[in-house]
Amino acid sequence: MRKAALCAALATFAAMAPAMPAMAQSQVTIYGILDSGLVYTTNANAAGDSLVKVPGLTGSVPSRIGFRGVEDLGGGLQAVFALETGVSLDTGTTGQGNRLFGRHANVGLKGSWGTLTLGRQVNMTFLAQAKSDVLGPNLFSMSSIDLYIPNARSDNAVGYLGSFNGLTVGATYSLGRDASSAGGPGGTNCAGEVAGNSKACRQVTGLVGYDSGAWGVNASYDKMYGNTGAAAGLTTSGSSDKRVTVNAYAMLGAAKIGVGVMDRKKVAATRANDLESDLYYIGASYPLSPLMQLDAQVARHDVKNSGNDSTLSVLRLTYYLSKRTAVYTSLGHMKNAGAAAIALDAGGTVGAGLNQSGISAGVRHTF
Secondary structure: OHHHHHHHHHHHHHHHHHHOOOOOEEEEEEEEEEEEEEEEEOOOOOOOOOEEEOOOOOOOOOEEEEEEEEEEEEOOEEEEEEEEEEEEOOOOEEOOOOOOOOOEEEEEEEEOOEEEEEEEEEOHHHHHOOOOOOOOOOOEOHHHHOOOHHHOEEEEEEEEEEEEOOEEEEEEEEOOOEOOOOOOOOOOOEOOOOOOOOOOOOEEEEEEEEEOOOEEEEEEEEEEEOOOOOOOOOOOOOOEEEEEEEEEEEEEOOEEEEEEEEEEEEEOOOHHHOEEEEEEEEEEEEEEEOOEEEEEEEEEEEEOOOOOOEEEEEEEEEEEOOOOEEEEEEEEEEEEOOOOOOOOEOOOOOOOOOOEEEEEEEEEEEO
8 A cells, every 4th residue: 555655646746747846956156355464655644754554445356255156047047146255364354345245246137138136236337347347456556546436336226237149238226336435435324215306326327348359448437426424525415426437458469568548537416525636647567477477558537627637657567476366566656746636556545745665465265
């Protein structure tokens, strides 16, 4: 009797099996980068004093630890997620406005049509310069001129990114761009999602580009709105900060050339905080040997209707001890005209109108 019941149950399961979905395949990856060193800069204050420190924001790239996952749902559809924490190795604290997962915290679906994500994520300004900026978020880089560049992320966002035969299109829409009030570019106190106010802390970004492998070009659009208490003078929902970029790169043999421009217009709650500027850059990267790479970049910050302009020049040499570990050194100079006070090192200080030179060295390990 028991054998008959067991046989009947197995027969029923076998009949149902073709209608049941195959077991989904999933994978979770733990990864990270640890990067730290020492930096020396001149004219770190109005008195012209120099400074030696362990930088907190970045070395050659910002430190982080992350979790990335994918599940195969069948039919070419995947579920994806990303959780990534920024780490300040000088103090062991988290970055991006003291968030637990400040670099990424999103989940979504991916298919042949592209990737749709929900949550905190990098936006199109961040992605637009990824291939043309040869220095990336180096301690001495364009990040020093505009700290938003390496912090171009949006809270409460819906994002899309798709690539089709070299053509890339993407966009993000945030209902509240920055829920942290910690201060700085990683926490600007604009949580948004305000009933009855469709502009409060909203942000929209977009990107279109083409990449052939040997060369590529793209353009991006980024406009954010403010609200009561928001940083950078954007204290009303009618105030805004807009950035438009055009970026390009080309491979010339082993050398890579990258160029671009960012036009920015900030309309603040008070005219004293308004800003119109252009940021131009050109850089080159060349492998001196299989284990050594030289990067160079010049960037110009042109503040419209003002003499407070700045020019950045950087050289960086990287030596790879292994596939995962590298040592590097950077030489940099920031020329500040008028009352400009842009520091050479990202997150650093400089006396108003003073030029600043510096040298940094460090070690980077990935896992």
